[in-house]
Amino acid sequence: MEEVDRILIHSLRQVGTDIDEDVQSVKQFTSELIVEAVVRCLRVIDPSVSNGLSHSLPPGMSARFRLGMSLAQACQDVGFKGEIGYQTFLYSNEPEIRSLLMFLVEKLPRESAAASDQPAGKSVVLQKAIAAQIKAQLSVPWLPPSCRLPIHRKTQDYRARKKGRLQKRIEEQLRVAAQPRPDTHGATRSTSDLTELLQSFSGVSSGRDVLTKGTRFTHTEKFTFTEEPEKAAQQMAAAASALPSSHQSEEDLKALQEAELSSLQQQLQQLSVQMEEVGGDIKLLTVSIQQVSDEVNQREVSNAEKENSVKMKNQTIDLLPDAENNLLKLQSVVEASSKRVVNLASQWEKHRVPLIDEHRRLKELCSNREFESSRKLTEIKGLHEKIRQSAEEAKKKESLYKQLLTEYETLSKDVCRSAYTMRILEIVGNIKKQKEEITKILSDTKELQKEINGLTGKLDRTFAVTDELVFKDAKKDESVRKSYKYLAALHENCTQLIQTIEDTGTIMREIRDLEEQIETENGKRTVSNLEKILEDYKAIRQENSALAAKIREG
Template identity: 80%
Template structure:
């Protein structure tokens, strides 16, 4: 138990418990030290649960009992399954406290249990300090500047708050395009003319937000590209550059198709001329001006009529407005007459606009009807052309047949000879085709099977490549973790004191391992000896029973005839009974010895529980409680 107690004490010191160097065993723990160690462990395991408990034992007995009950409940909440109560902390015994401390030490987080007192690297210490500072600042609630106390000035800045405003940044990335060289002009621009990142935004407060957004966009783009390449890029069997170029061409083609579809003239739109011209310019930038120009500039009779109507009506309206303006007297009309006249003109213009919109709707409906009728007429025309071609073919056949009628017999013979010759030729060609078809079918089957094998092989290799990509990614992550761990361990090793001899610890560990091996060998030897003795006892007992049965039978046969043999039979029965009693006595003696050893162990256990000292302490606490109760009663009487 000494080694176990040392490990427990070391872990409790790492958790923040102040234990003297003289304390080397759990037996030496006082109630105050037990309470402090349990509270410090609970604070590390569950801060929300342990921060509400005091690590100091109060002087009053009632407060001590309440603290003991709270600690017992907290340990049960954490997951302790053993028997626990206020007596575990106030009137402790060694086994219960040891089991409780073993449970709490196992519950401690590894980094808290290992890295509290051990020297770590500079980076690890800096990260811990930063994390502790951030945690402390986050635990303090934010207050407006007018409500802040002097204690909040250290953790909460008095400066103005800025909104999260981002601006685009220009960053010189040479890692992004590792396979292609950057142009020399671009490198010169980066080197001599590009502003630093902190000077690019219009406001200095936008720099962190812009950097965060830029980093997040790059990270998300890299993740999307990696997922797309692993899912679709590998299946395309192309290089990453070819896959990107094909995707770019496909996207450009789709945009061009959508723009062409949007550039088609529609009769129900009003601003078609301006939009088609803009789309034509945009299509020229995509290289489609040669095909889209005729479409955009082409017009029909109805579009020309609509254009002529809409161009004539504004001219008439402008002439009417000019005549009205010339007819107005410049000085004799009052403002009210001028307003009334303007409202009348506005209402007339609105009426004209409504009439024009109605006319446009009517023209649009007519255009739709005419378009439908044109489509129907074109379909009927196609059907008539098809029927006309069929009739021409039939007329041609009938004309040839009529030409052959005057010499019908000779023509029939010629036709029969042609049919026979053509049938023979067909049979000959079929036999030749059959000769060529069989090897071609075999070759086709072989190639098809080879292609299926190659596809299965390629799919298998593709799955292996995906697995290798996953393994490479996992190996890279593990390598990074191991490198960081190696650096941290290297710094810790450098900061460790070199005067500590490692061989002493190694020898101590080897001694412990050797003692454990010896104990195992001794236990195994004792168990084997016990088994051998039990086997020997069982064999002797069986042999004795068989011998007695045979002797009893022989002697009993002779005892009927001879008196001396009858006495011998009585002596034999008495001897067997005495031997049985002796064996039973020996077994009872062994049972009593085992019970004595168990009782001695129980006595040692009870002595380890410090029952006498606990009883004395309980009596003292009882007297203190009675004194507190009497003092409270006197206060109540006086009050």
């Protein structure tokens, strides 16, 4: 059982069960470890069955009983046929737990038995790294946002970036609004103001030199040195009129700038309203033009129809003066047309029959080709499906290979595979030897039974013959009569002796069975389970008394 337990423990560790290195046998499993192992296996076998099942025992006894019953029901749902209940998990014994774990390990999916329900390939390592990072973050104590200095610094950077994006957006809107339009009149002043405000936002003068950032007045002052003399004088005069006096304070300057900004914003809003109104007028004009074009097309079609009708009426009017001759001509034309139609019908009948036969032949050939093409299409679809399945299987095997390669790299290299192989071969050899010995013992037993049956039959026949011969002589001789009595007594004693030997063998077999039962009962840990049951009973009584006290207090 040691090898079986090692395989079980290895498989349970693969599905995520936390088993200490000291645990080497199922006999060392505690109730907590048994519950965790069963829940982990159920989550891999059928996640829908294990929904709501905790892999750790709750502190309360009533909750433990409910969890044990839920686990027993879940194991029965996945196909376990043995006897199982809450006592299997709370008051376990070694044989029952071993059989249950063997069943669950055999039910694990083969493709994911090495990695349970986790994704394959490098994603396993990534998921473990993510879990480790989350665990590390959870171990850090929580701090309010105001006390997190790095995040606070990031929030200052975010505000700066947001302010820059907002300023750039306003600059683009002002640049669009500052462009002159042919259909706007009387907006020269607002356009110039918007241009000046755009220059104040962008920090670039109307010349082609890029200037450093500054106020509108510094740009105006620097702009005077790059213009022509007359324009420079005008700009200097405007700057002089716009510059604040030495008696004005910074607050007055800010107020002046805010007033100018508000006026520009109002003008911008007015321009936006005007643009929306013009856009609406354009839409209305487009709709009306479309309607007019539709009406023109309809009238052109009606005019063409009327022209055709007028031409027909004119031709009819031209034929009215010589109506009789025209009727005779029309009748001759109709007769000739009818004869031509009959002739054409006869000719068509001659050509129609072979054409119909050819059509039928081609139709049958087309249907055969369609059937053949549909069959080939079905085969192609089947091949595509096989290719897709093969590709999916190849991907799964590739991911499994990567995962196994990753696990192989993580395993300790001091363990030699040949040692495990030799150990497995030794186990297989021992099993073969045991089978051979069992077969030899069974054959020896059969031979002995045959020999015993033969000797018993021979003894019975010998006694019958001897009894008959001695009985004949006993009628004549007294000494022979005594010999017959001794023979009968000897036969009876031998029979009793044989029966005693058989009874002794039966008793020895019963003794061996009882010893095995004793070992089985010792493995069930009956005494420890009884002690545990008593402790749980006391805990339940305490819980009940506590609940009753709470009810009385309430």
